Amino acid sequence: MWWHQVEAKTGFNLLLTHWWRDTSAFYGRPDNALELAILSLRSLPKAQRKAWQALFNYYVFNDELDSLEHIPEHAKAALTLPLPEQQALKLRASLLNKLKR
Template sequence: MVDVEHPDFERFPKFQQALAASLTAELNPGDVLFIPSMWWHHVRGIDDINVLITHWWRDTPGYLGRPNNALQHSMLSLRSLPKAQRKAWKAMFDHYIFDHDDVDDSYITDNAKGMLTKPLDELNARKLRADLINKLKR
């Protein structure tokens, strides 16, 4: 939402911090710039002809789905909940999604872990996807 060329620092005061941490790269014909996944960026073409190719890839199998789908679904189902409920869901996401590497689940037998397998295997990913699709159809 910030006009990068003419920023309104009163309206967007944190943009000054972003600019202070930013890097600038000017490319020449034939140059390529790789921007890592999840890095915020702004691109401006300064020549008559410019080419920009965006491809989001990741190092996980395709059967796991796209993270932006989870974000959109979360916006749909969680964002408008009362703050106390969002806080409870945040704790659930932290436990099952963001901090799961730190969870000791050795007391659960492998055949009982289901969607809690680390990493999530294809069979359980397909089960989760089918369940979610059925719920979204309602």
């Protein structure tokens, strides 16, 4: 994850960036999550963005979800690490359905 600049020196140039991944493709691309977050969160008022940041920090970036008692049993599957393929596909289908609206 880095920023870089490329300057074309001739009439024909090619820039190829490829991110290797260590997870299955059914999990989706992280840059899609970033684009959706920019679309849906970036324009919120600062206090709301901070609230979403706390949720992301806890549910996405926290590797040790040791306090899940408050979450209904049927909803805990989405927090399983690694996320099972069927659960990932179910989340993807739900997100696609929501994005169609």
